Amino acid sequence: MADPVKLTIDGRQIQAPPGTLVIDAAKRAGIEIPAFCYYEGLSLQAACRMCLVEVEKAPKLMASCTLPVAEGMVVRTETPQVAQARKATLEFLLTNHPLDCPVCDKGGECELQDMVFRYGAGESRFTEVKHHVEEKQWSPVVFYDAPRCILCFRCVRICTEGMGVGALGIVNRGVLSEIAPNHGDHLECDECGMCIDICPVGALTSGAYRYKTRPWEMEHAGTICTHCSNGCKVTLGVRNHEIVRGNNRDHSGINGEFLCIKGRYAFDFFGHPERLQSPLMRIDGKLQEVPWSRALAAVAAKFQEVKGRGGKFGVIGSTRTTNEENYYLQKLARQGLGTNHIDHHRSGDLVTLIDALSGRPNASLATTADLYNAKAVLVVAADLASEQPFLSFQVRANYRHHQARIYVVTEKAVREDAYAAAVVRGGVDGVESLRERLAREPELAILFGASVKGEELRKLVEFGSSLSIPVKYVCLLDYSNSRGAIDMGLMPELLPGCRPSEQPGMTIPEMLACADLDVLWVIGANPLARGQLASANAFAVVQEMFLTETALAAQVVLPASSAYEKTGTVTNVTGEVQRLASPLRKMGTKPDLEIIGLIAKEMGLAPLMGPWDAGKVFDQIRQTAPGYNLPLPAIASGGAAQTAALNGRVAAPSRPELIQSAANGLFESGTLGRYSKILHSVLEGRGRT
Amino acid sequence: MTFSTELEAKFARLLASYPPGRQRSAMIPMLMFAQDELGCVSAELVNEVARRIGVTPVQVEEVLTYYSMLHRKPLGKAHVQVCTNISCLLTGGAELWEQACSRLGIGHKEVLPDGSISLEEVECIGACSWAPAIQVNYQFHHFVTPEKLDRLLASLRNENPHAV
Amino acid sequence: MLYNEPSPLEIKVLTRRFGLPNSAHIDTYLATDGYKALRKALEMTPKDIIEEVKVSNLRGRGGAGFPVGMKWSFVPRDSPKPKYIVVNADESEPGTCKDRLLMEFDPHQLIEGMLIGALAVDAHAGYIYIRGEYRYLIDILDKAIAEAYERGYLGRNILGTGFHFDAYTHTGAGAYECGEESALLESLEGKRGVPRIRPPFPAVVGAFQCPTILNNVESFCAVPPIIRDGGKAFADLGVPKAGGTKLTCLSGHINKPGVYELPLGFPVDKMIQEVGGGIRGGKKLKAFIPGGSSCPVLTAAECEGLTMDYDAMAARKTMLGSGGVVIMDQDTDMVKAALRIMRFYAHESCGWCIPCREGTAWLRKILQRFSDGLGVRGDINLIGELAKNMLGRTFCPLGDAAALPTISIVEKFRDEFEAYLTRQPPPSRAEEPLRVIA
């Protein structure tokens, strides 16, 4: 590294690496220079002129957002001249900007409002007629109000650079300039809403949120998105026990500023009118509402009876319940009910990967941070932009900020093609043709989709090792806690922490096909959407949010809370454990942890199970599941803790034939997606329902 | 979209004029030359140019709406551009503009109903030393007087007998 | 046919072929020392070529007056990237109409200038960016380029030396801002004419992200005479810090408006009276724009003893600019002039930065209202203050170009603004709608 540059900002001696911009150097020293167009990580604009500062010996004010530090430079960020310039710029900005903060959707969290408050350009000398343009709706979720737009171009940049979509442009010139969508009068894009979040003013607003409330009237709960395995942190704005907004308030999650459409808008299943709010029991052949006590008693009695006579249980766990719930469930199944017939919907062959990596010193699992830092990234058999939105963003950011080389081996065209160093169209064998180039890389991160499993996956790992460079892997998975379901032992062949079970039980297809199954207990899954239950006499208990195909076939349906109403932890696709935290609860529902606990209690198994308190259960996980002995403060404060890498053989048979990804695109998310009006409205808008 | 063979030849030459991978450079000339042939830049043309140079249509829109000589709607067969910038202003350009408007009964960027003549008040066209100046399509008229303007408008009408 | 009679006071260096029959044809060019400088340059080292241009004291003719030789020396010759020549033929500065003539009457001189520039920096391709309105020049230049290819002055193995160079014309489409060098490069790359962040300057990162020398047409056209006759001869024509001649465009209230090639340092008074034949109608000079509408306006008194050169203009707080001299007589309405100038900048502001985008639009509205007789006393100070709030704070010099003349007009002709306030207001008039471009 070159020697740091020494300079003075506001009288303070500061050191910064060469090439650092003055605005960043100042920020690191705790001096905030105001700016609209400057946005860390996006290309430089120097358009808003708010960041002008005084630099000794310079004939005029300089834009600190494009000014690299120089040895001996003396900068002053708050002189009367600077303040006057900022006030003047704000006065210019307000000439055509509506002065109706009290009714603007952004009021209260508007950067322009804050800036005017700080520099005072409150009274205007502008007495001319303002240039007016009507507000436009560009998509079900994106509205644009040109007069409020200050043309900082953050939206255009986040869409083009961050998302790799490029759906927004700038049209006209001079004072008539405005932002325009890619299809004349409407947008066709990922609908991620990044443009809305990044807009400093009320120009871009969210169709899902606008004019519903005021920012200060909401409670803000930082939790983890429940839709896919990437584990983005999302801030839910809650008012009157309803979620009114999802956004990315403090950028404190692993996802930084990123959220996709699901994370931002598809919380609306929460308030869907078909949400179950009372337990149901099959009485006279029909599902009828009953009190919790009756339903729980019936379930416990049945379980007790079947257990007593050594009957057959089949337990199907969820990919979106918490680690605590998953752990508690398998414990009750294995130790309480005495069954190893427990499974979940498998969407990636992580087990084979862990096994294949054992004993290879130069190979390990990648973290999301690795995807941003690795010098080279290889994407195999996966459409990241569609199915793994945040990982896709991360890889793109790595390319943008570090010029990482991206390699693509996929059957179909993918977004990464546009900036890939090399693209191979075809199956996983295609990696061979990249051998020479990859071997010349200093390191590599490989992401692979669900179709790479079993022997093929072992071959891929073999290929990775043969490159003789450090290689890290991501086995792509579907759902918010797919990873946690594996780690917590929701598999007949594996106990928590991938320890082999001595007596592997039945898998999902085997349970469904088992003619003499006595109880099928399903938590947050919908196996009957695709399968048939062979056992005519099986007593089905389903914990669900909606009357899914499986719930409709149940004897007892117990209304479950969603991830947005729970506390506990989930583990994302790259093994980062994060905390769910929410002040919400849909009336009538209970978190699955509590439901499982209550069933255990009814069965007299409370002493065995311990309390259904997420913290206490997590303590048990830390002790039993290798890799999960994590620093609690990191998680408790809303951060992410990386599970320790397992290194060792997984002495259990891998079942690649059971692995099937739902390949959920951007606008789909299993059962939750079916009950999101927002996702539907976007699809309908495109005639693709 | 199909174009005349001359225009296709121009396109081919343009696309070969820039370094490899820089075909986007041909965008503005392509739009200008195509507009000369087609009368305006239609949505279809936007898509066609975007396709040929490998950009998105919105990237073409961005450019199209920036440049004052590119337009989405057809102008008159004779597009009369009257400069009223400083040198022309000092020598009667503003009066010529008023005269043209009142003679034709149309205003800025308007077209006679029969499409023969359109008017535009333009910024300096680089004829300041021979002001006041007018451009009809790409042709310059220098030292324009009110009489010359009347004759010019009349001749444009004669070429286009259906004009008012 | 020339557009105006030449003046006997001219020193014809760049324009010496103007008026010759068929002056644009390569045969005419070759018969009058054409491509001689190229042959000479082919024998010189790049360093010597640049040195010769430095000796000539040639300063950029596009407006900023930066020494051309120095600019060329900034090109990193050892960079592995290709290098480019870009000719700024966007000529859009109000009052300026000289580059047009250089291209119309002597296109080969420009091509030869590009070739010599290419030798100096090891470039192998060059683009002439021509404003869209000058369509006829594309035909003329394309024809000249074709002739040069045919005779071996362009293409592979030029004059058997192994040197190769390709020249292309490129049309703009109506945008003053594309005359600004970095906006021009964006436009050349098929984008909106929005300037780039500088540094890096084009010499280091220019066209297609490669080192580029970008100069005005007249700057390139001065290079063949400099190489042919030596930098010193050119330098001697001008003043100590600025060599050679300058094409000067006289316009406005003058008897013999036209483009004249005058040595730098030519007295303004002589230029108006003898070259331009005096103010029209025997009137008196009121205001003087020395180099296009972006320059601060001078009063008649300020023109006394003034000469046409960079430093003399700087001493009077204005600029030699592009050579667009606009003469305004005693009857000129300075409020209307200020309005027209601001209308231009509001129309041409690219919209990128706040002070220019909003400032020009606001000033245009105030000046329009003022000139409509609806001004109020506070407007006069407000106009000056707003212009000063733009000055030095915009992303590119267009903001200054709009602010400077405005400040100079309200300050120097304040009495005219005051007088407007006491006039009878005309019948009320609807707000003029903003022009939608495209």
Ligand SMILES: Cc1cc2nc3c(=O)[nH]c(=O)nc-3n(C[C@H](O)[C@H](O)[C@H](O)COP(=O)(O)O)c2cc1C
């Ligand atoms: C708003 C603006 C418009 C300009 N227009 C032109 C122009 O039309 N022609 C030109 O040669 N230079 C123009 N310039 C100057 C160029 O930026 C650049 O300095 C010049 O082309 C460099 O060439 P030179 O050194 O030979 O003068 C303009 C500058 C600005 C800021």
Ligand code: SF4
């Ligand atoms: S990427 Fe996945 S986890 Fe992140 S916001 Fe989108 S759906 Fe949620």
Ligand code: FES
């Ligand atoms: S001012 Fe009219 S041509 Fe220049």
